[in-house]
Amino acid sequence: MSISSLRAAAIAATLGIALALAGCGTVKLDTPEAKPEKPLLLKPADTLTAPSFADLPGWQDDDLRAAWPAYLASCQSLARKPDWKAPCSAARRVDPHNGDAIRRHFELYFTPRQIINPDGTDTGMATGYYEPLLNGSHKRGGRFQTPLHSPPGDLIAVDLSVSYPELKGGRPRGRRDGNRLVPYLSRAEIAQSKSMAKNVLLWVDDPVDAFFLQVQGSGRIRLADSGETVRVAYADTNGHPYRSIGRHLVERGELTLEQASAQGIKGWCALNPSRMQELLNVNPSYVFFRLERLRNPQQGPKGALGVPLTPQRSIAIDPHFVPLGAPVFLSTTQPGSGQPLNMLVLAQDTGSAIRGAVRADYFWGFGHEAGEQAGKMKQRAKMWLLMPRNSL
Secondary structure, three states, X not given: OOHHHHHHHHHHHXXXXXXXXXXXXXXXXXXXXXXXOOOOOOOHHHHEEOOOHHHOOOOOOOOHHHOHHHHHXXXXXXXXOHHHXXXXXXXXXXXXXXHHHHHHHHHHHEEEEEEOOOOOOOOEEEEEXXXXXXEEEOOOXXXXXXXXXXXXXXXXXXXXXXXXXXXXXXXXXXXXXXXXXXXXXXXXXXXXOHHHHHHEEEEEOOHHHHHHHHHHOEXXXXXXXXXXXXXEEEEEEOOOOOOOHXXXXXXXXXXXXXXXXXXXXXXXXXXXXXXXXXXXXXXXXXXXXXXXXXXXXXXXXXXXXXXXXXXXXXXXXXXXXXXXXXXXXXXXXXXXXXXXXXXXEEEEEOOOOOOOOOEEEEEEEEOHHHHHHHHHOEEEEEEEEEEEHHHO
16 A cells, blocks of 8 residues: 555544544644645646736736735735734835836735646636525515525535645535434435425525535525515535535537536526426535624625635635735636636635646626626636745
């Protein structure tokens, strides 16, 4: 057995012990810290090349005033970190309406470093996501037959990061079965479980829209019984791996790769209603939500950084490669037209399907048009991390 196989077996064995001992809530293991064979967060010298701002395509043309609110939001979270004190303190003195002053701020306090994939290539992929609007009700009835759930009380998360730092951010989920902890219910099992009835937040009118709401991670619900619009935000997951139903349809020859967008999948479901639930169950991952008041309709939901996302200026990234909160210059193309899309964005969110160094999920914002753009977006991309100068 290889060293990596032995290590995987050791982690699995430790996880098994942790699951068996878990009673409820989050479990931290008090075993000796183990060092990873290969760090997931590679050193800057290994992953980044050093251009100047003049090398960034479209840097001088980007209207940085549109990115400034997102940057200030990142500073709310990062200002206490040593490397961020100087730029975030100086940001308070910058005129937010002066694009040239904002550009000088970034050029003075940051240095761009191109993000390189572990295989040495500099090109990756940019996809899109958005905040959808669904129709819903507090009560089940009529067309409102699809539930959205809050996290169930028997859901247990196990924190392995103390023993295995390379697993930081990964928290396996399960539930108690006697004196054992077993995997939590899959999507198909949740749909059949009567015990989940007490965890229903709201009822919505379209199971496919509810599925894609889980893929997006948050959304707004227009309530027919009260006239109110509320936000449902990501609260937790059942811990099962995400599996692409679009890829499943492509592999079965039901859709071409070009057709396997959100719009294409919804179209397939409309033509195959008797097979819809079977398709949705291909993805065993299930997202639980919490209700939030919609205080500012112009702001997006809170991302993994804990600050509201800014439409067309926030991205989701893989935090193993890009630090949460950091400014990133993204060079990609518009979905559909292929026109250049070069702009400063902020790494303020993560996602289970966002894996890799040169990998971004671009937040388009709220509503139908944002959804159309997000559903079509699967573009080649390059990325530059803007690093505080005093961190180099």
